[in-house]
Amino acid sequence: MTNDPIRVIEEKCTGCKLCVKTCPFEAIVVENRLARIDLTKCTLCGACVTACRFNAIEIREKTSEGTEDLGAYKDVWVFTEQTDGQIQSVTYELLGEGRKLADDLGMKLCAVVLGSEMNDAVKKLTARGAEKVYVVDKPELAYFQDEPYSAILIELVKKYKPCIFLCGATTIGRSLISRVAVSVKAGLTADCTALAIDPETKNLLQTRPAFGGNIMATIICPNARPQMSTVRHKVMKEADIDESRTGEILVEEVAVQLLKSRVKRLNFVPERETTINIAEANIIVSGGRGLQKPENFAVIRDLAEVLGAGVGSSRAAVDAGWIPYSHQVGQTGKTVCPKIYIACGISGQIQHLAGMSSSDIIVAINKDPDAPIFKYATYGIVGDALKIVPMLTEQFRKVLGK
Numbered sequence: 001m002t003n004d005p006i007r008v009i010e011e012k013c014t015g016c017k018l019c020v021k022t023c024p025f026e027a028i029v030v031e032n033r034l035a036r037i038d039l040t041k042c043t044l045c046g047a048c049v050t051a052c053r054f055n056a057i058e059i060r061e062k063t064s065e066g067t068e069d070l071g072a073y074k075d076v077w078v079f080t081e082q083t084d085g086q087i088q089s090v091t092y093e094l095l096g097e098g099r100k101l102a103d104d105l106g107m108k109l110c111a112v113v114l115g116s117e118m119n120d121a122v123k124k125l126t127a128r129g130a131e132k133v134y135v136v137d138k139p140e141l142a143y144f145q146d147e148p149y150s151a152i153l154i155e156l157v158k159k160y161k162p163c164i165f166l167c168g169a170t171t172i173g174r175s176l177i178s179r180v181a182v183s184v185k186a187g188l189t190a191d192c193t194a195l196a197i198d199p200e201t202k203n204l205l206q207t208r209p210a211f212g213g214n215i216m217a218t219i220i221c222p223n224a225r226p227q228m229s230t231v232r233h234k235v236m237k238e239a240d241i242d243e244s245r246t247g248e249i250l251v252e253e254v255a256v257q258l259l260k261s262r263v264k265r266l267n268f269v270p271e272r273e274t275t276i277n278i279a280e281a282n283i284i285v286s287g288g289r290g291l292q293k294p295e296n297f298a299v300i301r302d303l304a305e306v307l308g309a310g311v312g313s314s315r316a317a318v319d320a321g322w323i324p325y326s327h328q329v330g331q332t333g334k335t336v337c338p339k340i341y342i343a344c345g346i347s348g349q350i351q352h353l354a355g356m357s358s359s360d361i362i363v364a365i366n367k368d369p370d371a372p373i374f375k376y377a378t379y380g381i382v383g384d385a386l387k388i389v390p391m392l393t394e395q396f397r398k399v400l401g402k
C-alpha cells in the first residue's frame with residue numbers, strides 16, 4: 001500500500017466515470033475501467049469520495065511523518081481562558097457543551113489550563129465536569145501571551161492527540177487557537193453557534209453563520225484531527241457545578257524555550273466601561289438607527305441606569321459613530337443572552353438577531369408595526385422610542401424607588 005493521501009480501491013472501482021464528472025480539477029481519468037487520480041492536480045476536496053457509489057475512493061490524511069491514524073485521537077479538550085487566575089465564563093460554557101460531545105463519543109472531557117498558581121482554578125474545572133485537567137503552571141504564564149501559550153498547546157496536542165479541541169471565540173481564543181490549528185495541520189471552524197456529533201461518522205458537526213448571516217453552514221473536518229472550533233460566548237449553557245466531582249490532574253513540565261516570548265506586557269489598561277459589560281448583563285437596553293442622532297442615546301443610558309442594565313446597540317448606530325463598537329450586538333458584534341433585551345428603534349435584521357435572539361424576554365419598541373423585530377419580541381410597543389423610553393424610565397424609577 002502506498003502512502004498517497006488519496007487512493008482508488010481497485011477491487012471496488014467499476015470504471016463508471018462518476019468521479020471523473022464530479023472532479024472540479026480534472027484530476028481523474030478512467031483507463032482500462034479503473035479510475036486513476038493525478039496527485040499533481042488533486043486538492044483532496046473529497047468531491048469524488050462523496051460521488052462514488054461504490055465507496056471505491058478513500059482519502060487518508062498524510063503528514064510529514066507519514067500516514068496519520070485518526071483513531072489515535074481521543075477525548076474532548078476545552079481551553080481554559082483565565083484572567084489574573086479567574087476562569088472566564090466562556091470556559092464553563094465550553095465544558096457544558098463539551099460534556100455532551102464527550103458523552104456522545106464515549107470519550108473523556110478534559111480541560112487545559114495555562115497560568116500561574118492555578119490550584120483553585122483546577123478545582124473549579126473538575127467541579128464543572130472536567131474528568132482530566134492538563135495544567136502548565138509557571139510564573140511566565142500568569143497572563144496570556146501568544147507565543148508561549150500557543151507553543152505549549154501545540155506540544156500538548158502532539159503529545160496527547162485530542163479528538164476535539166474547543167476554545168472561546170474571544171480575543172484571546174481567536175488569536176491563540178488559529179496558531180495551534182495551523183501548526184498541527186488541523187481544520188478550525190471559527191465562531192460556532194452549535195456543535196453536535198454525527199451519529200454515523202462520529203465527526204464533529206460545527207455550525208456557524210455564513211454568507212453574511214443569511215444561512216447557517218455546518219462544517220466538518222473529516223480528514224484531520226483534532227477537530228478545532230471557537231465557540232461564541234453566551235451561546236451555550238454553562239456546565240453545572242458539583243463540588244463533589246474530582247478529576248485526574250496532570251501537571252505538565254515544558255521546555256524552558258517554550259516559555260519565551262518576544263513580546264513583553266508593560267502595562268494592562270482595562271477598557272473604560274461607563275456602563276455594565278453587555279456580555280455579562282442580565283438586562284440590556286439597546287438602541288438603533290431609530291434613535292436618529294447620537295445625543296438621543298441618552299434616553300437609552302437613562303433607562304439602563306435605572307434598571308442596572310448594560311447598553312447595547314445595532315451596527316447601524318455603531319457605524320454612524322453614535323456609540324463605540326464594544327456595545328454592538330450581533331453577528332459582527334457581541335452575542336448576548338440576557339434575561340431581558342429591550343430593543344429601541346432597531347428593525348431586527350438577521351445579523352442583529354444572531355446576537356440576541358436567545359434572550360429570555362425580548363421587548364421591542366418601534367414605530368413601524370411591520371418591523372421584523374416584532375416577530376421575535378415577547379412584548380412589542382408600537383410607537384416613538386424617544387417618547388416611550390423616557391416614560392418607561394420614569395415609571396421604573398418610581399417602582400424601583402430610584
Ligand SMILES: Cc1cc2nc3c(=O)[nH]c(=O)nc-3n(C[C@H](O)[C@H](O)[C@H](O)COP(=O)(O)OP(=O)(O)OC[C@H]3O[C@@H](n4cnc5c(N)ncnc54)[C@H](O)[C@@H]3O)c2cc1C
Pocket residue numbers: 212213287288289290291313314315316317328329330331332333334344345346347348349350351352355365366367368371383384385386
Ligand atoms: C456581514 C454583516 C454583518 C452585520 N453585523 C451586524 C451586527 O453585528 N449587528 C447589527 O446590529 N447589524 C449588523 N449588520 C447590519 C444589519 O444588516 C442592519 O443593517 C442593522 O442591524 C440595522 O440596524 P438598525 O436596526 O438600527 O437600523 P434600521 O434597519 O435602519 O432600523 C431602524 C428602525 O428604527 C425604527 N424607527 C425609526 N424611528 C423610530 C422612532 N422614533 N422610534 C422607534 N422606532 C423608530 C424604524 O422603523 C426601523 O425599524 C450586519 C450586516 C452585514 C452585511
